[in-house]
Amino acid sequence: MKYLVVIVDMWLVILFYVLSSFALESQPVKGANSASDLAAASFQAKGTINISLPELSFSAQFVAKIVGEDSAGISFYGPMAVLLVKAFSNKEFFEYYDVFNNWAITGIPTSENIYKSSRIPLSFVDIVRLFKGQLILPTDSLVEQRKDGNKVLYSRKSGEIVNFFLMENSQLVQFQQKNLEDKIILNILFPEYQTIGNYTLPKKILLQLEERKGTVSLIIDQIDFNVDTTKSFSFNIPKSVEVFRFE
Known part of the structure; x- marks a missing residue:
């Protein structure tokens, strides 16, 4: 039970948030996906x-269905x-059911609730x-720190955190967060892309994950844009299940 609780505490919940969609106005990077086109896509x-922490190593398979900017369902x-x-989640509500341990989380998918459940200093939109x-x-809100050939490093200070974005050939290859004492909080690498x-x-x-002294790797093996979106992905949590609510 211990290893499943740790995973739920961190990355099964976060991965679900990640695979959910949202509406966001932005300026697309040259050569990158159109933000509006990708947000509207269903797949x-x-x-x-794969999770590697001092107290455990664990792998799980996932299947997720995403409907544009409206809703998403996922199973592990x-x-x-x-x-x-x-x-399951839409913009107003999410439900998360740990079938193995017979407990659940429901609530509103705000950035505060994400931090409560994961301790990851990113908003829902960021993730x-x-x-x-x-x-x-x-891009016009970022500061260009340096440029080396096809690589460009951008930064932006947000409160007590400085965000860094390393782009190569117009693709994001690294995202890093540091505090004002220059200590790394979070480091994310994008070593491989796929065109579908x-x-x-x-x-x-x-x-x-510096605070947790561990790593998480996410490997996406298959993406299918021909997905049936006519059926709801929501479900009913059994009444016997202990439910934790994040309002």
């Missing part, structure tokens, strides 16, 4: 999440295709844009 994604599977978790390999801010139809999306995302 199914399959892949693997362990060995022998055993269902571990299923979840989704990073998952799609896009800048989380308009009209979209270029990360195939692999590596997250280095």
